[in-house]
Amino acid sequence: MASFIVYNIQLLPANTKNTKEVGVEGYKKLFEGLHDKTIQAFKNKKLTDISYILASDTYFAPRSTICDDVIAYGEWIKYHKSDSVEDLYSNTTLFQAAKGTFPVANRVSFDYVFDYESHRMAISESGGRLPRPSVCNEALEEIFSKFALEIFPKHVLKINLVSDPTELESVLRNAEGFKAVNTTLTFPNGHRLGRQLQELKDKNVHHLKVEATTESKDSAMPSLPDFLKEMVEASVHYGKTSLSYILEAGGRLHRYTTSKYPLKIQVRAQKNEQPAQIRLRILQALRQLGGAAEGEGDDI
Incomplete structure (x- = not known):
């Protein structure tokens, strides 16, 4: 069973008198921006530019984003940058990265689904390897804030954990x-x-x-x-x-x-179920959460 943590991503009008809410198309545009930044970072081999530093040489970053008409989905990753590997007992170098490469170790992927309508994102815990909720919240805010105001200069970005x-x-x-x-x-x-x-x-x-x-x-x-x-x-x-x-x-x-007490969506994969079908069930779960003081994490 896969477990997903839920975050609420909001673009709020800086001035409600002369600026409208971004709506479904706006949230789609936000994730198209994430896609563009990720592609550019990989093309230029500068993923660290859009990564959040978790600890010394350990990072959290977007890996891929696909935007369709209703949802965005893809992967986040956590990785450790390591230019060399040494033997613990002899201190001899077992591996030395070639110049111009970007060697990583302990890379973990986290699938996600983002619903434009409810502007909530479900991100996989991947067996508990996702950064703890408060840290992940900070990471998401920092990563999105690097480009959100370029797209929406009249809005304010806020992200928060959805709690059970x-x-x-x-x-x-x-x-x-x-x-x-x-x-x-x-x-x-x-x-x-x-x-x-x-x-x-x-x-x-x-x-x-x-x-x-x-x-x-x-x-x-x-x-x-x-x-x-x-x-x-x-x-x-x-x-x-x-x-x-x-x-x-x-x-x-x-x-x-x-x-x-993060709210969690538990997903039981069914026999021969395709990834698109799983994403649809996650989407339905996100929309069933309702508004404030409604909804709990459920097995789906």
Whole structure:
């Protein structure tokens, strides 16, 4: 069974008064831009120019992108650049790269599917070798930001992990009190918010961050204010949240972070199933996720 992590990619109008949302054609254009940048990087043998550095000589980068009328799909890769290989015990050189080549080791591929309509991307974990969700989020934002504003100079790029709402729902239902709340929300395309949040979105607020804490160690918020609760619930799909809470008066402090609970799409390959059929099932799963506070990861 293959497991896919879901990310939400958004191009938001910098000024909602004079700039429209990019729509399906805009997101297709974004991934056509990714395709062009990848082809150019491979042609010039400069993939590192569009790669994200994970660690010393270890990179994350796009490998291929194919854009059809409904989805974009292809591969991301993680690779380690190594010009030479030595024997551990003798320190003798076993391999030395020739000049002008780009030798890599430990290359891992990650299939992905991006839906233009929901602007969500499902990317394979490849047996847990995908960078951890928060790091992968940073990598995607850095890679896309290198060319997104060239294509859409009047828009703002935001990418966030889509979290499984199950654990958050449990915390909100069972907590007796909250000591600290830290939530960040990126106002989404095409999603109606509550009156107060919608007003902020309409006034060109793209990114909202709220921190709420109790000053005394002996006190706690018995529940979240409606405004903050709406933000926290929406952050499952459009942001991130961390909570410190207690389950009983005077009890120990518990912590919750959305990044620890990524929403996953589990795909069971069927006998003689073609890759296009698998991509179609992933597409259907992405669209079934719905809006804020809807949807869970399912086996498909």
